[in-house]
Amino acid sequence: MNTRIYNARLLTMDGNTDVIENGEVLIKGNTILYAGTAEGAVEYLRTVTEPVVWNRDIDANGNLVMPGFKNAHTHSGMTFLRSAADDMKLDAWLTQQIFPREALLTPDDIYIASKLAVLEYLTSGVTAVCEMYLAPDRIADAMEDSGMRCVQCGGMNNFSQSIELQREWFDKLNKKDSLNSYRLGIHAEYTTSKELLEETAALAKELKAPVYLHNSETEKEVQECKERYNGLTPTEALDEMGMFEYGGTFFHGVHVTDHDMEIMKKHNIAVVTNPASNLKLASGIAPIEKYMQNGITLGIGTDGPASNNCLDMFREMFLVTGLGKVRENDASAIDAAEVLKMAAVGGAHAIGLTDCDALAAGKKADIIMLDMHAPNMQPINNIVKNVVYSGSKSNVLLTMIDGKILYEKGEFNIGEDPEKIYHDVQAIIDRMR
Amino acid sequence: MNTRIYNARLLTMDGNTDVIENGEVLIKGNTILYAGTAEGAVEYLRTVTEPVVWNRDIDANGNLVMPGFKNAHTHSGMTFLRSAADDMKLDAWLTQQIFPREALLTPDDIYIASKLAVLEYLTSGVTAVCEMYLAPDRIADAMEDSGMRCVQCGGMNNFSQSIELQREWFDKLNKKDSLNSYRLGIHAEYTTSKELLEETAALAKELKAPVYLHNSETEKEVQECKERYNGLTPTEALDEMGMFEYGGTFFHGVHVTDHDMEIMKKHNIAVVTNPASNLKLASGIAPIEKYMQNGITLGIGTDGPASNNCLDMFREMFLVTGLGKVRENDASAIDAAEVLKMAAVGGAHAIGLTDCDALAAGKKADIIMLDMHAPNMQPINNIVKNVVYSGSKSNVLLTMIDGKILYEKGEFNIGEDPEKIYHDVQAIIDRMR
Numbered sequence: 121m122n123t124r125i126y127n128a129r130l131l132t133m134d135g136n137t138d139v140i141e142n143g144e145v146l147i148k149g150n151t152i153l154y155a156g157t158a159e160g161a162v163e164y165l166r167t168v169t170e171p172v173v174w175n176r177d178i179d180a181n182g183n184l185v186m187p188g189f190k191n192a193h194t195h196s197g198m199t200f201l202r203s204a205a206d207d208m209k210l211d212a213w214l215t216q217q218i219f220p221r222e223a224l225l226t227p228d229d230i231y232i233a234s235k236l237a238v239l240e241y242l243t244s245g246v247t248a249v250c251e252m253y254l255a256p257d258r259i260a261d262a263m264e265d266s267g268m269r270c271v272q273c274g275g276m277n278n279f280s281q282s283i284e285l286q287r288e289w290f291d292k293l294n295k296k297d298s299l300n301s302y303r304l305g306i307h308a309e310y311t312t313s314k315e316l317l318e319e320t321a322a323l324a325k326e327l328k329a330p331v332y333l334h335n336s337e338t339e340k341e342v343q344e345c346k347e348r349y350n351g352l353t354p355t356e357a358l359d360e361m362g363m364f365e366y367g368g369t370f371f372h373g374v375h376v377t378d379h380d381m382e383i384m385k386k387h388n389i390a391v392v393t394n395p396a397s398n399l400k401l402a403s404g405i406a407p408i409e410k411y412m413q414n415g416i417t418l419g420i421g422t423d424g425p426a427s428n429n430c431l432d433m434f435r436e437m438f439l440v441t442g443l444g445k446v447r448e449n450d451a452s453a454i455d456a457a458e459v460l461k462m463a464a465v466g467g468a469h470a471i472g473l474t475d476c477d478a479l480a481a482g483k484k485a486d487i488i489m490l491d492m493h494a495p496n497m498q499p500i501n502n503i504v505k506n507v508v509y510s511g512s513k514s515n516v517l518l519t520m521i522d523g524k525i526l527y528e529k530g531e532f533n534i535g536e537d538p539e540k541i542y543h544d545v546q547a548i549i550d551r552m553r
Numbered sequence: 554m555n556t557r558i559y560n561a562r563l564l565t566m567d568g569n570t571d572v573i574e575n576g577e578v579l580i581k582g583n584t585i586l587y588a589g590t591a592e593g594a595v596e597y598l599r600t601v602t603e604p605v606v607w608n609r610d611i612d613a614n615g616n617l618v619m620p621g622f623k624n625a626h627t628h629s630g631m632t633f634l635r636s637a638a639d640d641m642k643l644d645a646w647l648t649q650q651i652f653p654r655e656a657l658l659t660p661d662d663i664y665i666a667s668k669l670a671v672l673e674y675l676t677s678g679v680t681a682v683c684e685m686y687l688a689p690d691r692i693a694d695a696m697e698d699s700g701m702r703c704v705q706c707g708g709m710n711n712f713s714q715s716i717e718l719q720r721e722w723f724d725k726l727n728k729k730d731s732l733n734s735y736r737l738g739i740h741a742e743y744t745t746s747k748e749l750l751e752e753t754a755a756l757a758k759e760l761k762a763p764v765y766l767h768n769s770e771t772e773k774e775v776q777e778c779k780e781r782y783n784g785l786t787p788t789e790a791l792d793e794m795g796m797f798e799y800g801g802t803f804f805h806g807v808h809v810t811d812h813d814m815e816i817m818k819k820h821n822i823a824v825v826t827n828p829a830s831n832l833k834l835a836s837g838i839a840p841i842e843k844y845m846q847n848g849i850t851l852g853i854g855t856d857g858p859a860s861n862n863c864l865d866m867f868r869e870m871f872l873v874t875g876l877g878k879v880r881e882n883d884a885s886a887i888d889a890a891e892v893l894k895m896a897a898v899g900g901a902h903a904i905g906l907t908d909c910d911a912l913a914a915g916k917k918a919d920i921i922m923l924d925m926h927a928p929n930m931q932p933i934n935n936i937v938k939n940v941v942y943s944g945s946k947s948n949v950l951l952t953m954i955d956g957k958i959l960y961e962k963g964e965f966n967i968g969e970d971p972e973k974i975y976h977d978v979q980a981i982i983d984r985m986r
Binding site for chain 1: 632633634635636637639640641642643646669670672673676829831832833834835836837838858861862863864865868871872874875876878879881882883884885886887888889926927928929931932933934935936938939942943944945946947949971972974975978979981982
């Protein structure tokens with residue numbers, strides 16, 4: 121499948137956020153051959169010895185073509201719990217509503233619930249996710265079968281998964297197919313014994329791998345860690361164990377100290393912020409401006425659909441800047457262009473992907489097209505700010521992953537009927553009532 | 554035009570937020586004849602002596618039919634400034650970017666820029682707006698011509714409008730047509746002299762009318778008022794002048810004291826909250842939970858597109874509860890059902906509309922239909938929570954105002970080509986560069 125997209129407003133995000141008018145993208149199989157001006161495309165094609173046949177020749181009609189968003193922290197399989205339990209205190213929510221139902225899930229439930237999430241990602245222009253949930257094998261199947269790019273990370277803790285399983289998944293899922301990959305990970309410091317944490321640090325050193333985890337999401341979690349570890353924050357305690365010799369990625373990172381930030385800089389640790397979830401669970405507002413000042417790599421995630429409840433990168437982008445502004449008491453904090461970079465580029469880097477972060481020759485064709493002929497995108501004063509401040513799922517015209525168009529003008533192409541997926545996910549939660 | 558909508562999940566919001574399965578709505582002209590169960594509709598039609606001919610017979614296919622949202626505070630004509638100036642300190646934004654450009658606006662500019670906003674409202678399920686901007690006559694024309702229900706309020710201050718003009722508009726626009734109405738209003742305490750404020754209070758008493766205004770949006774504004782009025786807050790100072798004898802409505806209401814809240818209760822003053830704008834301009838987070846505890850009528854508004862930048866009631870609804878939860882440090886604060894009531898019912902009451910707040914016999918047919926066959930609305934565990942936490946513009950299938958379908962499956966029916974509106978609004982801002 122080779123695709124040419126022409127007559128586009130083009131945001132390559134290859135080092136900048138400048139918009140190219142009358143841009144063009146040439147895609148061969150799953151790889152971008154060329155992204156730039158229309159004139160440059162003509163030049164490029166002159167240099168090609170073997171002519172490319174375009175299976176699709178798409179007139180973008182002046183719409184915006186850009187790299188897809190990376191949902192850099194989610195628990196896709198939790199779709200079955202969407203709106204099943206809201207407006208509750210965190211503890212009661214987890215212990216009375218979430219855990220008892222998750223205990224009843226089968227791997228096949230997780231397979232289909234993950235596919236429901238994929239449908240939603242596609243409507244929101246998401247072309248890669250970083251996933252932490254139960255049954256990694258079946259999640260990888262769901263992602264491969266539906267065509268979603270997926271980085272999974274371990275969610276090991278005292279009750280689930282193990283060092284052995286992580287080693288197994290690390291080997292297997294990193295070789296499975298071109299869409300799936302796997303990272304070492306623990307659920308969080310507060311759910312994992314010191315012994316398991318130390319074993320994880322040893323495994324990270326052995327595999328020369330970064331470690332992914334929920335970290336410093338709530339104040340309570342930080343406080344309780346200090347009680348367990350002689351006044352050390354989670355970041356300090358794990359650093360002392362040698363956990364981050366090959367880096368890592370923190371999900372949430374809401375409550376961090378200056379010293380935590382030093383450790384993160386030293387070990388090149390990335391942060392994935394989840395602002396909607398942090399509001400809905402009353403966890404707080406992350407210090408994004410400060411992370412930026414410290415040069416920390418930043419990505420954006422929706423968290424799972426039970427704690428958000430939607431998987432909408434537009435909402436998250438607005439929140440990153442809006443919450444940052446009110447936190448800093450400064451309307452000029454966190455420019456929209458920086459937020460767009462987090463959503464498309466930083467998120468990729470935070471989850472260890474470097475070949476789908478921008479539109480450039482040799483990169484994977486993970487591409488979205490956003491409708492500019494829509495009232496919320498008019499007039500066109502500044503396209504980047506339109507996308508971040510005014511953009512919506514309703515603007516997503518096309519989502520392409522690995523060169524395949526999986527969503528176009530409201531129609532899905534993931535090899536399964538959406539209505540069947542809705543039906544099957546409904547059956548999971550109905551069974552548990 | 555008579556319309557029957559059947560096979561709907563129905564949220565009448567007539568006193569509760571219970572969902573009726575297999576619901577039906579019967580509409581004659583601009584008025585609802587019946588809203589309830591399908592069985593009840595059969596019963597109802599048996600009692601009708603003169604049979605009604607349905608011009609449209611709409612199979613809702615299990616989608617959600619409910620009252621439209623009320624965007625209870627906006628400045629529609631500011632669409633031309635969308636993304637023209639963002640990420641700036643408030644003072645520089647206003648004095649360098651907004652005011653100089655507004656000074657160049659003609660009434661016809663405002664007419665067409667308001668129509669662009671109407672297109673966007675329709676995509677977001679908005680069936681009524683409360684508008685404060687320049688050139689009320691032409692705004693009223695834009696709203697009538699495009700079919701939008703509009704409550705305008707005066708925005709008088711030291712530089713614009715007058716007592717005489719307000720009196721004139723109050724008479725004229727309240728008689729103009731069935732869609733438009735007008736309320737007394739000042740821009741804000743901080744832009745209006747004591748003399749003008751006192752004259753407004755006198756006019757309010759003469760007309761037995763409530764007064765609408767921006768109030769306590771920023772901390773600075775409250776502080777400066779205290780310096781001007783011997784330690785009185787804006788609410789206290791205006792109350793002392795007798796401004797609220799017939800009630801009123803405050804836009805924003807972010808920084809209020811307990812005593813302000815007492816005054817609001819005493820005079821039955823409503824509050825319209827604008828959470829996205831309050832984030833983007835770093836104004837703060839309004840005390841919604843406290844307003845609810847005090848029984849204050851609450852509506853939700855987007856504010857203008859220069860300070861938001863989109864006109865999206867779904868984003869605002871999520872923010873009302875999300876920000877409330879993090880402000881109160883309590884994930885159980887501000888239940889989604891309360892937020893949906895604010896958006897559809899409370900907003901109507903806050904802007905003085907009582908005939909389009911719910912789906913019930915005799916009410917105006919201001920109705921929306923939301924797609925439940927979409928991944929972000931599945932599974933169906935709790936429809937109200939799905940709408941508030943997960944809903945999106947992309948779910949709006951149909952928007953009907955005053956019995957007329959103005960938006961259906963992506964197509965507009967407001968008597969003017971959207972592309973022409975986009976072109977004309979672009980020309981306004983291009984002219985000013």
